[in-house]
Amino acid sequence: MSTPVHDDPLARERSHLGASRSALRAMREDVESLDIKDVTANWVNAAVLERQIEDRVKALADLSHTPLFFGRLDYLHPPGAAGAEGAEGERFYIGRRHVHDADGDPMVIDWRAPVSQPFYRASKKEPMDVGLRRRFGYTGGELTAYEDEHLSDPAEAEATSRLLQREIERPRVGPMRDIVATIQPEQDEIVRAGLAGSVCVQGGPGTGKTAVGLHRVAYLLYAHRERLARTGTLVIGPNASFLRYIEQVLPALGELAVRQATVDDLVAHVEVRGADEAATAVVKGDARMAEVLRRALYSHVTPPAEQVVVVRGSRRWRVPADEFQEVVTELLERGIRYGAAREALPRRLAHAVLVRMERAGEAPDDRVQDAVARNPAVKAAVKQVWPAVDPAKLVLRLLTDAGFLAAHSAGVLTEEERKAILWRKPARSVRSAKWSPADAVLIDEATDLIERTHSLGHVVLDEAQDLSPMQYRAVGRRCTTGSATVLGDLAQGTTPWATRSWAEALGHLGKEEAVVEELTAGFRVPTDVIAYASRLLPHIAPGLTPVASVRENPGFFEIRAAATAADVVAGCRELLGREGSTGLIAADARVPELAAALAAAGIGHLAPGEETTRETRLTLVPASLAKGLEYDYVVLDEPRAVVDGEPDERTGLRRLYVCLTRAVSGLIVTHATELPEQLTSELPEQPA
Numbered sequence: 001m002s003t004p005v006h007d008d009p010l011a012r013e014r015s016h017l018g019a020s021r022s023a024l025r026a027m028r029e030d031v032e033s034l035d036i037k038d039v040t041a042n043w044v045n046a047a048v049l050e051r052q053i054e055d056r057v058k059a060l061a062d063l064s065h066t067p068l069f070f071g072r073l074d075y076l077h078p079p080g081a082a083g084a085e086g087a088e089g090e091r092f093y094i095g096r097r098h099v100h101d102a103d104g105d106p107m108v109i110d111w112r113a114p115v116s117q118p119f120y121r122a123s124k125k126e127p128m129d130v131g132l133r134r135r136f137g138y139t140g141g142e143l144t145a146y147e148d149e150h151l152s153d154p155a156e157a158e159a160t161s162r163l164l165q166r167e168i169e170r171p172r173v174g175p176m177r178d179i180v181a182t183i184q185p186e187q188d189e190i191v192r193a194g195l196a197g198s199v200c201v202q203g204g205p206g207t208g209k210t211a212v213g214l215h216r217v218a219y220l221l222y223a224h225r226e227r228l229a230r231t232g233t234l235v236i237g238p239n240a241s242f243l244r245y246i247e248q249v250l251p252a253l254g255e256l257a258v259r260q261a262t263v264d265d266l267v268a269h270v271e272v273r274g275a276d277e278a279a280t281a282v283v284k285g286d287a288r289m290a291e292v293l294r295r296a297l298y299s300h301v302t303p304p305a306e307q308v309v310v311v312r313g314s315r316r317w318r319v320p321a322d323e324f325q326e327v328v329t330e331l332l333e334r335g336i337r338y339g340a341a342r343e344a345l346p347r348r349l350a351h352a353v354l355v356r357m358e359r360a361g362e363a364p365d366d367r368v369q370d371a372v373a374r375n376p377a378v379k380a381a382v383k384q385v386w387p388a389v390d391p392a393k394l395v396l397r398l399l400t401d402a403g404f405l406a407a408h409s410a411g412v413l414t415e416e417e418r419k420a421i422l423w424r425k426p427a428r429s430v431r432s433a434k435w436s437p438a439d440a441v442l443i444d445e446a447t448d449l450i451e452r453t454h455s456l457g458h459v460v461l462d463e464a465q466d467l468s469p470m471q472y473r474a475v476g477r478r479c480t481t482g483s484a485t486v487l488g489d490l491a492q493g494t495t496p497w498a499t500r501s502w503a504e505a506l507g508h509l510g511k512e513e514a515v516v517e518e519l520t521a522g523f524r525v526p527t528d529v530i531a532y533a534s535r536l537l538p539h540i541a542p543g544l545t546p547v548a549s550v551r552e553n554p555g556f557f558e559i560r561a562a563a564t565a566a567d568v569v570a571g572c573r574e575l576l577g578r579e580g581s582t583g584l585i586a587a588d589a590r591v592p593e594l595a596a597a598l599a600a601a602g603i604g605h606l607a608p609g610e611e612t613t614r615e616t617r618l619t620l621v622p623a624s625l626a627k628g629l630e631y632d633y634v635v636l637d638e639p640r641a642v643v644d645g646e647p648d649e650r651t652g653l654r655r656l657y658v659c660l661t662r663a664v665s666g667l668i669v670t671h672a673t674e675l676p677e678q679l680t681s682e683l684p685e686q687p688a
C-alpha cells in the first residue's frame with residue numbers, strides 16, 4: 001500500500017510544486033488573455049503595451065530545466081511578532097520568481113524578497129526566526145529529494161548540505177548558470193548590499209565573483225526596479241567570448257534588460273584598427289593623460305581681442321573686450337563642460353547687450369535675447385574665442401603634432417613618454433587613422449570633457465584588475481551618479497598596466513568610498529589543483545590569501561611529459577571520455593599547431609564562448625582568452641610557453657595562474673620543456 005500524500009513529505013512538496021506550476025500557468029494565461037483593445041485606442045500605446053505583455057509572458061514561462069522553487073522556510077513567528085506566544089509563523093517556498101494563486105496568496109516567493117534572505121543567511125548561531133530551512137533536490141526537473149535544517153533546535157548538529165555540495169560538484173556543460181539555490185552567506189552580503197554604495201570584491205579564481213556580480217544586478221533590479229529601469233544597468237566583461245559565456249545568467253533570472261559590454265564597446269567612438277606596443281599603451285592609459293587632454297582642449301579658449309558689436313535696426317550695441325573676458329573667465333571657473341560653456345556663451349553675451357538696451361530705456365524681452373544670441377556677430381565672436389572642438393581630432397593632433405603635445409604635457413609627461421605616444425606614421429584624418437584601443441579611451445575622455453557622459457544607475461565591472469587608469473575613468477563616468485560593483489583578482493592581472501591596489505583603482509573610478517570585500521572560498525578548482533597553482537602566488541601577488549577549495553571531490557591532477565602535439569591530443573581524447581566539457585588551453589602561439597593536431601585526430605573543437613554540444617565538447621582556448629572561463633576538464637599545454645608568451649616573467653606567471661585555475665574536476669598539465677621553477681619548487685614531479 002502506498003503512503004497517503006499527507007504522511008509523505010516528499011509527495012506533499014511535489015503536490016505544492018504541481019499546484020505552483022498550475023498557478024504560474026494561470027498567471028500566464030491571465031496576461032495572455034488581456035484584451036488591449038479595451039484599454040487603449042491609441043496604436044502607439046497599444047504597441048508598447050503589447051511588447052510589455054510579451055515580455056511579461058516570457059518572464060512567466062515555466063522552464064522545465066529550472067525548478068520553480070528550490071527552498072522552503074518555516075518561520076517560527078508571524079512577521080513583526082518575533083517571540084509572540086502561540087502564533088505560528090508562515091511558510092514560504094523560495095524560487096526564481098514570484099508565483100501566486102487565484103486569491104493572490106503567494107505560492108512561491110522571489111529569492112530576492114526580504115523574507116527569502118534567511119534562506120541564505122540564517123545559521124545555527126543566528127537563526128533569524130527560522131524554525132526549518134529545507135533545500136530541494138531535483139533530477140531532470142523532478143523533485144526527488146529534500147534536506148532539512150532545524151536552525152533553532154540546539155540538539156541538531158551543524159552539517160554540510162549534501163544538496164549544496166552536489167550543486168557545487170555538478171558537471172559544467174554549456175554557458176554559465178545562476179547560483180540562486182546555493183548563494184553562500186558571504187556572497188549574499190555582497191549580492192544584497194545597498195544600491196547607494198559601491199562594492200569592490202577581491203577574490204581568487206573560482207570564488208564566485210562573476211556569479212555574485214550578476215546576482216547583485218538581479219537583486220538591485222528587484223529592489224529598485226523603477227529607478228534602475230529609468231537609469232539603466234550595465235555589466236562590463238573583458239571580451240566578447242566571456243560575455244557570451246555569461247549572457248544567459250540574467251535572462252534565466254527573469255532580467256532581460258541589462259546591457260553587457262566590454263570597455264572597448266563603451267568607448268567605440270572610432271574604428272579601432274591598430275594596436276600599441278606595451279610601453280606606448282602604458283603612457284596612453286596613465287591617468288596623467290586626462291590632464292594633458294584637459295589642457296589641450298582648453299588651449300582652444302582664447303582671450304577676446306576685440307569688442308563685440310551687435311547691430312539691431314539703426315542701433316549698435318557694444319560689449320567691450322574686458323567684459324567679454326569676464327564672462328569667459330566666469331564660465332571657465334564654473335567647471336562646467338567645455339561644450340555646455342560654449343553653448344552658454346552666446347546667451348551671456350546677449351545678456352550683456354540686453355543690460356545696455358535697458359539702460360538706454362528699451363524694454364527687450366526673452367525673444368530679443370534669443371535673437372541677439374543668434375546674431376552673426378555674436379556667433380562669430382564665440383567661434384573665435386570658444387571654438388567647437390571635435391574630440392577625435394583633438395586626440396589626433398596630440399598624437400601627431402609634437403609641438404602641440406609638448407605644449408600641453410609640459411611638466412606632466414617626460415620627453416620619453418611623449419616620444420612613446422607620438423605616432424611614427426602620422427595619419428591625415430580621423431577616418432584614416434589607425435586608432436588603437438587606448439586611443440579610443442583617450443577620445444572618450446576628451447568627449448566627456450566636452451559633453452557630460454550619461455551616467456547609469458549601476459555598473460558591474462568584472463575582471464577589473466586589467467583596466468588602465470584611463471579605462472577606470474571611462475567606466476567611472478558611466479556611473480558618476482550611480483554605484484558600482486568592482487570584481488577582480490590582483491593575482492590575475494595580465495596587462496602591463498594591471499591594477500596594483502584596489503584603493504588606487506577605486507580612486508581612478510571615482511569610487512574611493514567603496515568597501516573592499518574578500519572572497520576566499522573556491523567553488524571551481526579542486527584542492528590539489530588550487531594548491532599547485534597557489535605556489536605561484538608569492539611570485540605574482542604576495543600577500544593575497546590563497547583560495548580554499550570547498551569542493552569535496554578531489555578531482556584528479558596529473559603532470560605528464562608530452563613530446564608532441566599528438567600526445568597532447570591524446571590527453572584531450574582521454575578527458576573527452578568523461579562527462580562534461582573539456583578545455584585545451586595553450587599559449588596563443590601554439591594554438592594553430594594544436595588545432596591542426598586535433599583536426600588530424602578527427603576531434604572537432606570550439607572557440608571560447610561557443611556553446612558545447614553533445615557532439616563537440618572540446619574547446620581550444622588561447623591562454624589570452626582563458627580568463628573568467630571554466631571547463632570540467634582541462635589539458636594545459638606547455639606552461640613554459642604560456643609564461644614566455646608574455647612580455648615579462650611576472651605577467652607570464654600570472655597568465656599561467658589563470659590557465660591553471662580553469663578546471664572544475666580535473667587537470668592534466670602536459671609539457672615537453674621544463675616547467676617554470678616557481679611551480680616545481682615544492683613537490684617532486686609525478687612520473688609520467
Ligand SMILES: Nc1ncnc2c1ncn2[C@@H]1O[C@H](COP(=O)(O)OP(=O)(O)OP(=O)(O)O)[C@@H](O)[C@H]1O
Nearest residue numbers: 179182183184205206207208209210211523524628
Ligand atoms: N555559491 C555557489 N554555489 C554554487 N556554485 C557556485 C557558487 N559560487 C560560485 N559558484 C560557481 O563557481 C564557479 C566559479 O564562479 P565564478 O566564475 O563566478 O568565479 P570568479 O571568482 O569570477 O572566477 P575567476 O576569477 O576565475 O573569473 C562558477 O561555476 C559558479 O557558478
